[in-house]
Amino acid sequence: MKFTSLTLIPTKKARLSPEVRQRAGDLPETVYKLVIGVSLPVTRAFLRLGGRVYPDVFNLDEPYDRKTHVFLLPEKPEGKATFGAALAGVHFPLRKKADLSTAAEADETDLIESASSGWAVKTEETETLAPGLTLTTYHIENKAGAPVIAMLLQADPEKTALYVGTPGDGNVSRKARATIPDMIAAAEENGHRVLAAVNADFFDIFGDFHPAGLCVKNGEVVANGESKRPFIGVKTDGTPVITDLEKDPAIIKDLRHAAAGLQLIVNDGAPFDLAPGEPFGYTPHPRTAAGVTADGQILLLEVDGRIPAHSNGATLKDLADFLISHGAVRALNLDGGGSSAVYTRGEDGLPVLRTVPADLFRPNDKLIRKDYNAILIVER
Numbered sequence: 301m302k303f304t305s306l307t308l309i310p311t312k313k314a315r316l317s318p319e320v321r322q323r324a325g326d327l328p329e330t331v332y333k334l335v336i337g338v339s340l341p342v343t344r345a346f347l348r349l350g351g352r353v354y355p356d357v358f359n360l361d362e363p364y365d366r367k368t369h370v371f372l373l374p375e376k377p378e379g380k381a382t383f384g385a386a387l388a389g390v391h392f393p394l395r396k397k398a399d400l401s402t403a404a405e406a407d408e409t410d411l412i413e414s415a416s417s418g419w420a421v422k423t424e425e426t427e428t429l430a431p432g433l434t435l436t437t438y439h440i441e442n443k444a445g446a447p448v449i450a451m452l453l454q455a456d457p458e459k460t461a462l463y464v465g466t467p468g469d470g471n472v473s474r475k476a477r478a479t480i481p482d483m484i485a486a487a488e489e490n491g492h493r494v495l496a497a498v499n500a501d502f503f504d505i506f507g508d509f510h511p512a513g514l515c516v517k518n519g520e521v522v523a524n525g526e527s528k529r530p531f532i533g534v535k536t537d538g539t540p541v542i543t544d545l546e547k548d549p550a551i552i553k554d555l556r557h558a559a560a561g562l563q564l565i566v567n568d569g570a571p572f573d574l575a576p577g578e579p580f581g582y583t584p585h586p587r588t589a590a591g592v593t594a595d596g597q598i599l600l601l602e603v604d605g606r607i608p609a610h611s612n613g614a615t616l617k618d619l620a621d622f623l624i625s626h627g628a629v630r631a632l633n634l635d636g637g638g639s640s641a642v643y644t645r646g647e648d649g650l651p652v653l654r655t656v657p658a659d660l661f662r663p664n665d666k667l668i669r670k671d672y673n674a675i676l677i678v679e680r
Contacts, residue, residue, distance in 0.1 A: 302338070302339045303336060303337065303338055307334075308332055308333070308334055308335070308377070309333040309335065310331075310332055310333075310376070311330075311332075311333055312329065312330060312331075313327050313328065313329050313330070313331055327372060328374050328375075331372050331373065331374060332372070332373045332375070332376050333370050333371070334347070334371045334372075334373055334377070336368070336369050336370075336371070337368050337369075337583070338367055338368075338369070339367070340367070341367055342367075342369070345369040347371045349373070349377070354371040354372065354373065355371075356369040356370055357370055357371070357372055368583075416443075416615060416617045416618055416621060417442040417443060417448070417584055417612075417614065417615055417618050418442055418443025418444075419440045419441075419442055419448060419618060419622065420440065420441050420442075421439070421440050422439045422440060422441055423438075423439045424436055424438045424439070425437050429495055429496060429644055429645065430459075430460070430495045430645075430679065431459045432455060432456035432458065432459025432460045433453065433454070433455050433456070433459070433460050433495050433496060434453070434454050435451060435452070435453050435496065435642075435644060435654070436451070436452045437449070437450075437451050438450040438451070438452070442612060444612075446608065446612040447609075447610065447611055447612065448603060448604075448611050448613070448614065449603070449604045449610065449611040449655075449656075450601060450602070450603045450604075450614070451601070451602045451603075451642050451654060451655060452599060452600070452601050452626065453498070453598075453599070453600040453601075453642065453677065454597055454598070454599055454600075455597065455600070455677045456597060457534070457538055457539070457540050457596055457597070457598060458538075458680075459680060460495060460677050460679065460680060461534065461538065461677070461679075461680050462532070462534040462540060462598060462675060462676075462677065462678075463487065463492060463494075463557055463675075463677070463678045464500070464517045464557040464558065464559050464673055464675065465480070465483035465484065465487055465494075465497060465500075465673060465674040465675070465676045466478075466483060466486075466515075466517060466522070466674075467483065467486070468486050469486035469487050469489070469490050470486075471517055471518075471520055471522040476672075477503070477671060477672055478670055478671070479668050479669070479670050479671070480497050480498075480499060480643050480651070480668075480674045481643065481650075481651045481653075481668075483671075483673075483674050483676070484497055484643065484651045484674075485651075487676055487678070488649075492676070492678045492679075493645075493678060493679040494645060494651070494676050494677070495677045495678060495679060496600075496642070496643065496645065496676070496677045497642070497643045497644075497651065497674050497675065497676045497677065498588050498590075498600045498602055498640075498641065498642050498674065498675050499634065499635055499639040499640060499641055499669075499674055499675075500559035500560075500561075500588075500634055500635065500671070500672075500673045500674050500675045501513055501515065501559050501560045501561065501635060501671075501672055501673055502560075502561070502562055502635040503635070512524075512527075512560060513527045513529035513530075513531060513559075513560020513561065513562075514527045514529065514531050514545065514552075514558055514559075514560045515558065515559055515560065515672075516533060516552070516555045516556070516557055516558035517557060518556065519555070519556055521552065523672075525552065526545070527545065527560060528544055528545055528546040529544060529561065529562065530542060530543065530544040530560065530561060530562075530563070530564045530632050531544065531558045531559060531560040531561065531632070532558065532559060532561070532590040532592070532598075532632050532675070533551075533555045533556075533557055533558030533559070534555070534556050534557050534558075535551070535554045535555060535556060538556075539596065540596055540598050541592070542564070542590065542591070542630040543630075544564070559634075559673050559674075559675055561589075561590070561634040561635070562632075562633050562634075562635075563575060563581075563616065563632070564630065564632055564633075565589065565616050565619055565623075565631050565632065565633050566591060566620050566623055566624055566628050566629070566631035567630055568629060569594075569624060569628070569629045570624070571617060571620040571621070571624070572620070574615075574617050575616055580616075581615060581616040581617075582615050582616075582617075583613075583615065584612055584613035584618070585605050585606065585613045585614070585636050586602075586603060586604055586605035586613055586636050586637055586638070586639075586640040586657070587601075587602070587603045587605070587613065587614045587616075587618075587619055587633070587636040587640060588600075588601065588602045588603075588633075588634040588635060588636055588640045588641075589601045589619045589623060589631055589632060589633050589634055590631065590632050590634060590675065591623040591626075591628030591629075591631035591632070592631070593626075593627040593628060593629060594627065594629050595627075599626060599627075599628055599631070600642075600677075601619060601622065602641065603618070603619070603640070604640070604655050604656050604657075604658075605636075605640075605658060606637075606661065607656060607658065607661055610656055611656070616633060619631070619633060634675075635671070637658060638657055638658045638659035638669045639669050639671055640655065640657060640658070641653065641655050641668075641669075642654045642655045653668075657669065
């Protein structure tokens with residue numbers, strides 16, 4: 301077994317859930333998540349460093365491939381030698397000790413470059429869900445010969461509309477979450493005929509569940525009005541946009557709906573922020589992304605993952621390349637993992653799950669994840 305990645309992420313103790321804080325023990329207000337990737341799945345791990353023993357804290361929940369282990373440290377390790385000592389101190393009770401041949405040179409910057417999984421489309425099938433809205437299912441093989449399932453919604457804003465779904469269809473900002481079907485039902489109760497939906501913004505799954513970025517609903521800012529994260533939105537005249545408030549601060553007065561993501565993965569028709577060197581970017585995961593074409597079409601892409609026999613996920617470069625090949629000039633990475641899902645309207649008017657969310661294969665409790673918000677495509 302070998303180490304594949306190493307990164308360090310500062311965070312606030314208040315952002316951690318009570319369960320994680322309890323497992324990690326006494327912590328200062330600012331803590332450091334040491335994230336270590338290994339080549340083989342391992343159920344448990346612990347770290348000996350500086351005379352203390354740290355258990356891993358997230359592996360039973362996220363990610364589900366058990367190849368990434370997270371340790372919460374009270375202070376930042378400094379220098380390559382200390383990072384090498386950290387790797388040397390990682391122990392896996394049920395496996396032989398990992399290969400440390402390169403550990404002495406490990407550092408935050410010694411990470412694998414973002415790369416494509418080498419997708420080859422084998423089959424595709426397009427359904428017309430409603431006037432101006434199609435869903436295409438792609439059966440893909442990556443360069444390792446493993447299957448990947450991707451679903452692409454394409455919406456014409458002249459015949460459909462983008463609408464931000466929230467719990468209860470209300471203007472809530474913190475601690476309120478709901479499944480996508482519940483958000484759809486709430487929107488329908490308020491007179492919106494929902495044709496399709498995907499999950500939207502990241503949220504603090506290990507803390508108070510607040511959304512990561514801007515959320516605008518019915519022209520009102522309901523969360524994070526100062527956020528500089530990129531978002532997909534629709535202006536009051538119905539024009540879809542992908543931008544951020546740092547580049548375009550005045551647009552907030554002209555937004556009807558908006559939901560944020562994390563990275564702008566396509567800009568001016570070319571790959572942009574693919575989180576180079578970060579495991580989040582180069583590791584295939586379940587993903588959701590949104591794009592806009594030069595003629596204003598809305599693209600919503602979902603890729604199943606973490607289910608080896610069914611679908612093996614996407615890197616950020618996979619998302620960018622795929623969306624560019626379908627005309628995206630700008631595209632945004634949305635929340636992924638167990639949140640990634642696509643729903644469409646069934647013949648009985650009820651939402652139909654079209655994807656296989658990773659949370660259905662959780663090692664502990666299987667579930668349909670509750671999210672903070674969703675992107676709904678509704679009938680005009």
